[in-house]
Amino acid sequence: MDFVQHNIWLIVLAVFSGFMLIFPSLRGKISGTSEVDTTGAVQLINHENAIVLDVREANEFSSGHIADAKHIPVGQLANSLKPLEKYKDQAIVVNCRSGARSSTACGVLRKNGFTKVYNLKGGILAWQQAGLPTVK
Template identity: 60%
Template sequence: MRDFVTQNAFLLLALVFVVFMLARGSIRKRLSGFDEVDPGQATQLINREDAIVVDVREPQEWSQGHIPGARHIPLGQLPKRLNELEKYKDRPIITQCRSGMRSATAASTLKKAGFTKIYNLKGGITAWKGAGLPLDRK
């Protein structure tokens, strides 16, 4: 057994790394209470399940382009404006910012407030634009 481990140390290390990476996503979801979605998955949620997009960026970022149909609630205002989203409590809600960091905070806030289907747009509007998806500038 010792010879096997010695001769295959690199392969065993790679196996441990792969198992860790697979478990990481599951652990993160359990800890955070929400999933991350890429732009393609977000588009499917919007089109198939009538998901609501909540853009938590600042007004100057919003005016440079946002996901069509998104609701604009800057992160700092979210706790005071949760009532605006109350009627969507059981619908999928996708939080979104520039890169996905602020929107992860927003997703946690929504989850703690009792919203049940929360998703964070991985990579934010940057990933959305990178996927060639449309932006609204109105």
């Protein structure tokens, strides 16, 4: 008990750090967003003709993106759903840099009636680390 009393801030910091590590995966489970890894995303693109939606900012998108990806920054998504309406029942793989913004975008899409929405786990960074191609 003496240890706890003398090191309470270290314990609080350790608990907080642990929570921050697991929060991204909990957030996806709570929101009902399905995550897909790079292999799953490639399968969705090749076998289910999935649409890729990149929700990064314009400068990030222009530095390299998945081929044929549609680009709508996450901040503009709620007001820019019209071009995506025809894909409501089609698989959509949403990506950003690391997976956080795309998780938010998946929530927006689901809220607006899109049924097959997948968040690319790890984002474009995971895509590039897997050695998959990007285009500029």
